[in-house]
Amino acid sequence: LAKNITGLSGYQTYHYVVLVRDENGNVSIYSPASIMTLDTTAPNIGSGLVFSNIDRYSVTATWGAGSDTGGSNDVQYKVVRASSAAAIDTVAEIQAISGSNIIRDWASSTSVNATGILSLTTHFFNVIMRDGAGNMAVYSPASFNTPGTIFVTGGNFAGDFTAPNETRPEAAIAKADYQCNHDANKPNDTKSYKAMVVLTGVRVACTSANCATNGANEHIDWVLKPSTIYKNLQNNIVDTTSSTGLFTFDHLNNDDPDDPFYGLDNPIFGSGNYAWTGMRANYTSNASQCQNWSSKLSGQTGAVGISGSYTNTVLFAGQTNTCDTYIKLICVEQ
Known part of the structure; x- marks a missing residue:
């Protein structure tokens, strides 16, 4: 004999007993039995990640x-x-x-x-x-x-991106990238780095001021990713890039109430070393690029930025250096 019992709750213990009686009304009882029902109900999730x-x-x-x-x-x-x-x-x-x-x-x-x-x-x-x-x-x-890293090289390089008494086989921008990836200041990780240096037709940030005309479509092999936090080697936030992949220099620095200004959250490097960039302060290419970054002659010049600056002088310091000057490179994680 069997009886199908419905309407029970999940994961509950139920106790049953069976009575039997004869035609004269005499009653006997079976031994009690217990059973736990299964829990088949999925749990309810909480608030999201x-x-x-x-x-x-x-x-x-x-x-x-x-x-x-x-x-x-x-x-x-x-x-x-x-x-x-x-x-x-x-x-x-x-x-x-x-x-x-x-x-x-x-x-x-x-x-x-x-x-x-x-x-x-x-x-x-x-x-x-x-x-x-x-x-x-x-x-x-x-x-x-996760944030990316931006750092300034420990090494110094002439306008052809070679160290003193060094020759390298790479083309100009590839040579700068090589120096970033082999510099003593490069973090000990497996990531690759590119130099924040522009060269017409090879590495371009913007062809119009701050890429106002065509946005990120103006980039060629540009080094900054859009909407990304970058940190310096001291683990301080330098800036969060715009949707176009440019530093915005929009952080209000008012440590000196008498001289507040907008710029990076923190500088890339703690001191004001010059670094080759080949840019103007609005991310467009500067005409002064050490003969397409192939020269280390004193009679030619290249545009430089100030690696320790809070403002857009990190892109262009308002001056050029002669190509025989040995200065820094700014390197950006890829």
């Missing part, structure tokens, strides 16, 4: 605690990452994530400090939660951008 303390190689991720309506409780969370939001927006996709893409395995806390992540990168994280019965629910993926 929020990122804080975003640095070049680390971030803190927090999210709202979920709840278990099925009764099994013991809620835990796992945090994963991927190269796109679409790759981690279902239970099956997240369950397939393995290795270093698991930021944190199952645990009960609702925050994690992720370290060892790539700088100058858009990262996509997501959280999956489970209850004590193994039912799962997925939060919505969220993204953040």
Whole structure:
């Protein structure tokens, strides 16, 4: 004999007993039995991912605690990452994530400090939660951008981008990039760097003042990414670029109330060393570029910026140096 019982709650213990009687009304009782029903209800997620303390190689991720309506409780969370939001927006996709893409395995806390992540990168994280019965629910993926690094070379270079008594086989801009990637001040990472130097037709920031005419379409192999935070080697924010990929120089510096000015949040370098740029203060190319950055002769000149400046004189100091001068390069992470 059997009886189908419906309307029960999940993850609850029910106790049953069976009575039997004969035609004369005599009653006997079976031994009682108990059963726990299964929890098949997915837990409810909490509020979404929020990122804080975003640095070049680390971030803190927090999210709202979920709840278990099925009764099994013991809620835990796992945090994963991927190269796109679409790759981690279902239970099956997240369950397939393995290795270093698991930021944190199952645990009960609702925050994690992720370290060892790539700088100058858009990262996509997501959280999956489970209850004590193994039912799962997925939060919505969220993204953040890690800052990039900008630094000034320790080495000094002539207008052909060679150090004293050095010859190099690369073309002009490639030679400047080589110096950035082999300089003692380059961070100890696997990323590549390019020199913030322009050369008509090879590396161009803007063809109109501040790229006002065609925006980012004016760039050729430009070194700054749009809407990106850049930090100096002291881990101070230099500036956040515009959607066009230019420093905006819009931070109000009023440490001296008698002389406030707008500029970078912090300088690229702590002192005012000159650096080759080949630019004007509005990001357009300067005609003075040491014979297309091929000359180290005293009779020719190249446009320079001030690496320790807060203002757009970091692009153009209002002067040129003779090409036999050995000065700095400004290097930007790619």
